[in-house]
Amino acid sequence: MSTREIEFFFDIGSSYSYLAAHVIDALGQRTGTPVRWRPFLLGGVFKATGNDMPARIMAKARYMIVDMDRWAEQYGVPFEINSRFPLVTLRTMRVLAGVELEHPEKVRPMALALFRAMWAEDRDPTSDEVLREAARAGGLDPEATLALADAQPAKDRLRASSDEAVARGAFGAPTMFVGDQMFWGNDRLDHLERFLKKG
């Protein structure tokens, strides 16, 4: 019996996190490994590591659209580039970090609703309206959830999770850990699965 788990660090503003979010739980089931959804702030990770958004390079930004379309087709998920991208997701991620503290099992359904708003419906995942809807999708009280955006424990949790990810080697999103083994990007989920199946 293994007590291993997959820690899935994600940011709602990251399109490749959106892709990974759609397939990570199935991977966990195939390998008998629980998945822990861990909100972090990609902007903070970039700042701490000196990394930068891939989309800063124009040629890369253009390619990412094509690349995302190919992945979305492969995974069978809807994808539309958000007209607000790149978006400061601090408020959204603080709310999720607050939810993680109080109701960790609700992070996943709430995050999936926010990902959909951001990457399939061209809506603003930092808005009260979308946050309320996502809270309801997670079975949470909308107003209490919204209030987490300004709650100190939620702020502290988000910062601590981002710092922790950096300390463990992260520089981008999504980042998956199994203990000290790190995997970066939805395109490394195959490596993660091979690693887990080796035992």
Added chain:
Amino acid sequence: MSTREIEFFFDIGSSYSYLAAHVIDALGQRTGTPVRWRPFLLGGVFKATGNDMPARIMAKARYMIVDMDRWAEQYGVPFEINSRFPLVTLRTMRVLAGVELEHPEKVRPMALALFRAMWAEDRDPTSDEVLREAARAGGLDPEATLALADAQPAKDRLRASSDEAVARGAFGAPTMFVGDQMFWGNDRLDHLERFLKKG
């Protein structure tokens, strides 16, 4: 019948190009698509696009070693980080561009010998010794091949190929094209294969 081909842009100094070099021809055979090996200068592509070496970010550099080890194991190819990395491969790539002009079918065997020296044997692929050996591996005259490093047509060809790749959207290596469809990285060979199999 298709007249399509895979254009495989690579730089000997790029570890992910090394990985792709080991599997691209098998992909071509599986899909009935000829592969054209096209030397270009990754440093020139970075300069033109404003992109930068992934290894500039310390956390990314550390992860790349782990990531390369995983790929090497998956592909069953030897890998050892070159103690000279990052290396200016201008001389090597000029020679290959010259070979491409005169004996295009010899680029592949010569490049494979150079990739091995760089990424499996910790040798200097810009040295006369390694270049001569690689020329012999390609069935070419060592001294005549070495002389290409200073030949104007070889220099012009390398620059033209790098400029062409950038004009078509490239920003890194390896980059594969099938007409106007671009695929970046050995980790997108699956996408390339799916594309080719769709017809």
